[in-house]
Each structure stands twice: as C-alpha cells, then as structure tokens.
Amino acid sequence: MKRLVKVTKEEDIFEKYKGTPIEALLKYHNLDYPHDTFAKAEILIGMCMDNxxxxxxxDNFAFILRSGGGNLRYSEFKVSYAIAIGGVKTIALIAHNNCGMVNLMSKKKNFINGLVDVAGWDRQWAEEHFMNFSPMFEIGNEIDFVLSEAKRLRLRYPNILVAPLYYNIDDNKLYLVNED
Incomplete structure (x- = not known):
C-alpha cells in the first residue's frame, strides 16, 4: 500500500474529502486554483513551525497553528476555540519530511550548546530543559505521528473532519496520507 498519495489533479483527491475544505486546500496549494474570498475561516490547519x-x-481561509512537529497536544484549547468560537468543522494536520522533532536525542548536544552559547543559559539548566521537554515533543516517524494525532483528535472532536496530510519539502506539495 502506498502511504502517500501525491495530488497532481482533482481525481487524486480522496472521495471522503470532496466538497470539503480539505479539497479546497489541496486545490489551492497543489493545483494553483484561483483564490476565493472568505469572510471567516473554513478550516484549522495544524502544521510544523518549520520555516x-x-x-x-x-486570506481568511484558515486558522493556522504551528508547533514543533505539528503536535497539537499542547494547543488543544486553541483547537477548541477555533471550533467553538470560529465555527470550523475541519482540521488538516500536516506533517512533513525531514522534521526536526524526529529523533530529538540526536540533537541534544547542539540544543544544549545553542542555549548556552546563543541564549546565555547555564549549561545545567539547558540540560534539564532538554531532558524535561524533549520527551513531550519527540514525534517519532512523521507519518505515524500525523496518523496517531488525527486519530486522537477524531476521538476528542467526533463531529469534526480530521485529515492527515504530508508536506514534501523537496517539491513543496501536499500529499494525502492513505490510512487503510
């Protein structure tokens, strides 16, 4: 089974997303559809803070929450706000390749040195900071994480459409994630 499905034409979009803001997102981003005008957000997009x-x-099409790895566990109040006050009924979770939140332990030395050298932190504080928070933000494999986060959010918000997507940094395109 192909886990990732590149969207290069309308027919590539999964049937379950037809007529939804997920279809619109894919058309705008991948297929260069002309932009409609929106008075309010249609979708919440959770994606990595990666630049x-x-x-x-x-404009006005989406609320966008950016966090390391696209991890929304610690942004849940903001998700609830977008749903309850903003009225969105659709969430797109976007993982991407080469994410810095994968294998955080391999970045421990550089992380600590960066806080010491750049931010002026005490080395022990930097080490404790890394050890306390890195387990909360480690996402493991990008695709597995976006699938598990989609499942978690579907359980939390059962009336909301949650779509796991994947951004390929190499071609700047969004891919559908096959959940079957």
Whole structure:
C-alpha cells in the first residue's frame, strides 16, 4: 500500500474529502486554483513551525497553528476555540519530511550548546530543559505521528473532519496520507 498519495489533479483527491475544505486546500496549494474570498475561516490547519513550509491559500481561509512537529497536544484549547468560537468543522494536520522533532536525542548536544552559547543559559539548566521537554515533543516517524494525532483528535472532536496530510519539502506539495 502506498502511504502517500501525491495530488497532481482533482481525481487524486480522496472521495471522503470532496466538497470539503480539505479539497479546497489541496486545490489551492497543489493545483494553483484561483483564490476565493472568505469572510471567516473554513478550516484549522495544524502544521510544523518549520520555516521551509509555506501554504498557498487565500486570506481568511484558515486558522493556522504551528508547533514543533505539528503536535497539537499542547494547543488543544486553541483547537477548541477555533471550533467553538470560529465555527470550523475541519482540521488538516500536516506533517512533513525531514522534521526536526524526529529523533530529538540526536540533537541534544547542539540544543544544549545553542542555549548556552546563543541564549546565555547555564549549561545545567539547558540540560534539564532538554531532558524535561524533549520527551513531550519527540514525534517519532512523521507519518505515524500525523496518523496517531488525527486519530486522537477524531476521538476528542467526533463531529469534526480530521485529515492527515504530508508536506514534501523537496517539491513543496501536499500529499494525502492513505490510512487503510
């Protein structure tokens, strides 16, 4: 089974997303559809804070939450706000390749040195900071994480459409994630 499905034409979009803001997101970003005008957000997009990703979407189309790895566990109040007050009924979770939140332990030395050298932290504080927080933000494999996060959010918000997507930094395109 192919886990990732590249969207290069309308027919590539999964049937379950037809007529939803997920379809619109894919058309705007991948297929260069002209931008519609929106008075309010149609979708909440959760994606990584990585600076290598930029979406081609219209103004006012989406609430966007950026966090390391696209991990929304610690942004749940904001998700609830977008749903309860903003009225969104759709969430797109976007993982990406080469994510810095994968294998955080391999970055421990550079992380600590960066806090000491750049931010002026005491080395022990930097080490404790890394050891206390890295387990909370480690995502493991990007695709497995986006699938598990989609499942978690579907259980938390059963009436909301949650779609796991994947951003390929190499071609700047969104891919559908096959959940079957």
């Amino acid at each position: 290598r990703k930029s979406l081609r979407i219209p």
